[in-house]
Amino acid sequence: MSTLNYRKGLHHLGNGCHAWLLPDGSWGWSNSGLITGSGTSLMVDTLFDLTLTEEMLTGIKPVTDKHPLTTLVNTHSDGDHYFGNQVVARRDVEIIASEAAAELMTQDAVDQLVGLKSTDGIVGEFARDIFGPFTFEGIVSTGPTRTFAGELSLDVGGREVNLIQVGPAHTAGDVLVYVPDARTLYAGDILFVGGTPIVWAGPTERWIAACDLILDLELTVIVPGHGPITDKAGVQNVRDYLTFVIAEATKRFEDGLTVDEAIDSIDLGRYARVAEHGRIAQNVLRVYQQLDPTLTLPGPSTVLEMIAALEGFSAPAPQDASRG
Ligand SMILES: [Zn+2]
Secondary structure (H helix, E strand, O other), X not given: OOHHHOOOEEEEEEOOEEEXXXXXXXOOOOOEEEEEEOOEEEEEOOOOOHHHHHHHHHHOHHHHOOOOEEEEEOOOOOHHHOOOHHHHHOOOOEEEEEHHHHHHOOHHHHHHHHHHHOOOHHHHHHHHHHHOOOOOOOOOOOOOOEEEOOEEEEEEXXXXXXXXXXXXXXXXXXEEEEEHHHOEXXXXXXXXXXXXXXOOOOOHHXXXXXXXXXXXXOOOEEEEEEOOOEOHHHHHHHHHHHHHHHHHHHHHHHOOOOHXXXXXXXXXXXXXXXXXXXXXXXXXXXXXXXXOOOOOOOOHHHHHHHHHHHOOOOOOXXXXXXXX
């Protein structure tokens, strides 16, 4: 698919596979999937809030009226892939995630984002800027009804759908959803297309191994967690970026640079033009901690502050002050 077709809503990918895309793929703007079998369907991920998820359920109705939704798979524990679960759970749908992802799907995760948006200072300003379009109030964290570790093969109305755990990588419990007879893969946030990957969990090498696993599958269509539909070229791009980060960070670690010095001195080259390039901060932190496990890493709000600074984000001027 060309990026010209990257529009919000339902996309028919052929062979009973569908995607629900949410441009522009930046923070929180994630994709979902829908796989139909005979008289049934499986959803891959819900969206970041209840309104977006309800809108999607309405939009996919022409498909789910014929193939009722019976199963939901969450690719991982980030809110933009499961905060909408409660809307789907009302419909008596089995929800499946990896054990590692399930542990992180807590009410605390919802409350932290609510809190972040009301924080003072640049972190709060940045959080309100990137998460402003989403409503977290009223979200009841709704985890899986079934968990697994490793691999799980499902029968979706007579067709095989394989869940392959590749985390910890982006997060602790990342899962790929592979439909062999359609040569189609739903990659979750193992793939960011048109934006910068962020290594929350790591090790980064495991994420690269996940890319290699995808490159070895028979595939023609790949739905990323964020961005337009892609193919193996999109996988190679993510692999190249992660390889670049490991090489640049390791060189600086061995030269004795502090993690802040490393982040400041890396020339991103062509990656500087990619959206959310400031995520290099978290990605370098992860490599440093892998090389020295005694390092204490800053928490997510400090990381967001670092990312905001690298991307030149500045808080909007207070409106009332200038008007008197
Ligand atoms: Zn995501």
